[in-house]
Amino acid sequence: MNMKEKTELSLTDLLKTGDEADRCYAARTLGILGSRSAVEALIKQLTDEDIDACVDAAEALGRIGDPQAVPALIKSLENEESGEVCTAVTTALGQLGAEDAITILKKIAVDRPERIEWEDDWDRWWDIQLAAVEALGKFGAEDATGTLLQIMEDETSQDIDPEIFAALANIKESGITALLELLVNGSIMQRRRAARALGHSGNPEVTKALGQALRDESPEVRAAAATALADIDAQRYLPALLLLLRDPEDDVRSAAIEACNRLTKSSSADNDIIAEITPLLSDPSSLVRAIIATTLSSLIPPRHLDEESLTAVAASIMDKTYDTAATACDLLGVNGDPASLDTLITTVRNKSLYGMVRRQATLAIGRIGILNTDTIDLLKEAIADREQPVRLAALDALTALEAVPATEEETTESLQRPLDIVLAAIAGELELSSPETPQKVSQAVEFDPTPIKEQSRKAEDTATETPDAQNAETGSELTEGESLVLPETPGRVVEPGEVNAAVSTLDAIALNNAEVAFGVHEALPEPDIEIDQETQDFIEVVEENKRIGERMTRGRRKISIEDDVRRLGVRVLIGNTDDASVAGLIQALNADDGVLRYEAALAIAETARLHPGLRSLMNAFGSLTTQLGLGDEDQRVACTRAMGLLHNKAAMLPLLDVLNDPQTTLRTEAISALVELTINGDDPDKADHMVIKPVSPKTILRKLSSALEDEEFNVRMAAAKGIVQLLNLEGLGESKTEIVEQLIDTGFLGAGAQARNIGKLLRSIDIQGSAERLLSQLETVDSSAERRFVIEMLEELFISSNDRSQQAA
Template structure:
């Protein structure tokens, strides 16, 4: 095609950045005819071009180019090119690279691979560290069982980089030898190692690890049991004992993972002493009410709507799912009861939201509560009910409109102002009275010394000198525009507190 021909020209004659882009584009196009120019680019003077050409050949997946890639892996001085060549050879599933990968997993293999001796001193980084990681990734794909000893030795080398996760991933795919190595590491490992083994085993389909999968759910550490149970199919009978596990986090985890497949075992857990377990049970009931239709069960759930707020909220959701929106009527009285914890009242609001119009009157009342968290939860629920109702107008939407007009929560009544009784005016001072006062109380000028401190000024009780009225400043339209601009500021992102200094009637609006 014209595009391929033009890209091939760029790969040969373009500047370095264009040659790199052309190599990547040819790889993405996936045309077999691009193999020859890309192989030629493996000898480009620019290491970035060589690396992109190797990656492109990996996308083409042309086995005939594998030997050329091996030459770059062995002889190219640039570590990025070596890594690109390894990834391409892995993508091609080129088996002859496996012996070299085994060597690179534990050493620099200097007898087989050329390294730039000055790279460490110029970059301060040992390129073999990256190559070693790529070698581990390759061994995880090829999974040669004979490589198990090298992988274990590299993983346990305290002076090397942490290769535990890629090592376990490789071992988990190496049949019976790999499984035995993992079992041995599990028996000797600490909690951190065991967590990583649980993850690796969960991602592997190695049948030789099945016994370990079952053994890990009986581990003495609750954290391991909790993680390991997710590696088993929800219908696996080996999970059933965990519904009675002594650790609450394990019980909650198994309920979440396999509760739907073990409905009968959930009945006893409705009264579990730990709220996190009860909450998970109620979540399953709310999501699958058809599997839990039973009058006694409904009564047990209704009794559970008390105590710890989060579990009680989930119980309320479960009850509404079982009995329908009408069940919400028995919960609405909670919203106005200030003696009940805030978290539970908010949870009830979220629960009754699914009841639709039945809950609207109580939610409108809660929108005027003194607790702002409750107000916002009620308004949010009203908005959800209004938006989910295909009919307009609806009660929830009209209630919000009333709130927008400022009539949902009225301002408090202003206190009555006492009438001020006007005192009788003093008699008018005539000239004769004024003359008589002047004769009895002659005025003597006093010298006013300036106050030397704030305290002196207060004690002197003298009025400040009257300030002269400033001249009125008249701004032009442009000056006023600039002044208005200075009053605006960009608000930084920040968390908004629930509590603000606003009256409920103003806050709701």
């Protein structure tokens, strides 16, 4: 008997000896594992006193699929009073596919048994009826068509027509015939549903009827027929669908465009559809033009559109619907015709358009790939735009243009290289706005006008000040003949408590002397207050929430355009491998701006991940190490990630210290970095890395084993996953037995929230040893909750990929 069979036997015994919770958990797992040896015990559980146990037994029998369960399920359906149990039994019969069940399924789908209980104002028979309809569809039973049509025609029945149509589509002859009849003679809703169901039937013989439905008087039916033809890959109906692109209804044209796009994925059909749909770039419907532009963007080769088409696309840029305008910009970029540059440049400079439209126009300029004074000047302007999406797009476009040679009219001496502009922006050396009136903007995707409003209000306040008020503010005296005119509103409202009440001079002197004598202004000693543990815990939670809130709002604080551009510039350099780009990232890593340092550390980490072994990145190692010890939490997390991905094993010692840090995120990141270094770290001698004190894989494994007892489950799971990876290294396999026990113990922590994940990890280490240990614990743990954790881990040990998909379903 293998370990899976032993597990199934133990769970079958638990069906007999466990409490109601045990019986439920055991039944579910036996069903998921497809345990035929448990069928007899599960059949007995169909009459369990606990309803949940009955439901789980029925579901398990359906998953296992053993025909010997059919008579017992039919008997249960004939006699059971619980609607919940009957629903589960009906579904199980549908999964088993036994013809013996068709008769009772047809009966219970139409006739409500009196014994079925109501649950408040809900009739449980409705659930049973729906399950019966779906079961009959799975059977594909030809003699069930009449029953399904009867339910659909019953005006007193619940509305489950979509499920009935789906069931009819699975009945190959009589069901398809009924759908074809409904497609022609049914109501509008029935014709639409019939078309969609026929599309899902996968039956190529229905294409003629669906083609005829393209001429249906109802737009809903025509649209459904178009979608259905695409569902069954009816290539020969492409010409008919192309004609449908001129349908007067937006929804029909949209469905036809989508269907054409799906049917023309082969290159041989692309030219036909391009020629047919290109004229629709001038369609009066904004929606259709947007879909056409999106479709053409995925189909056309470079510089395919003619002058008339380009004119139509340019007109769409001014559409009131920003989606249509944005897709038009995308299409011009994909087409790549330099003749579109003027249109795109004008679009970017038109501040009245949506920011996302101007963003797409900026990206299109970079995609066209023409490097000259006009594009460089435009992109330098766009970097200083008031809207962040446009600024980011300008930096992206400059990065894309770096690989483009300058045009013949420009010389390398007179034209600034795009990358130099990006690097200058990161270094803060690019003048973006006048220092007299610096603009403050929000870092949100859309521009926040609040700061501009505040500036305007201040300007209005200054403009409305009287000369006398200005004189009073500056301290200048009135000239002869001038009279003092007070402003209508005070310059500032005095807050309560700012000014003391009026007193005589002698009283004021006495009051001051008294304050000195009694030490009124001296700081009072802090009182000794005893705080109980509950209050202390509450204070710690408040402080932690405050800290998290500050971190979350950190990136949304209002900043200057210059600072925002520096941060965005760092992002667009991610993945660049040239020395200048890497040097720019390292320079940003050492900037005064804390957020810029954070962005730079993340960019270095991602670049290292994309390009392992990039030697120029190693110049960042010293700064990363320093900031690991001195930075704030976010910076330390970013530095930890980068140090792991740089693969310099000199990082191991400082990262080991981080394992004791009080911050959960930092400990979790340090574990991942140490595992990365242990498995993929460079050989110090070959890479010329100065490692003062090497750290062995066994040391890392031991440290991670200790982290399995961490109070935070994120840290525990990171350690568990890291351990599994390390055990594949030579010389560490001998620790498997001890590690298995530690992982199983970890599965019980945190109310068993990670039991399944631990089970998956155990499966990758040692199925045999893990199962033995878990089966032993199944007999010794005290509560059904703990037995549930064991059962879940056992289930993950033996579940197959097919079983897992059934479980998800």
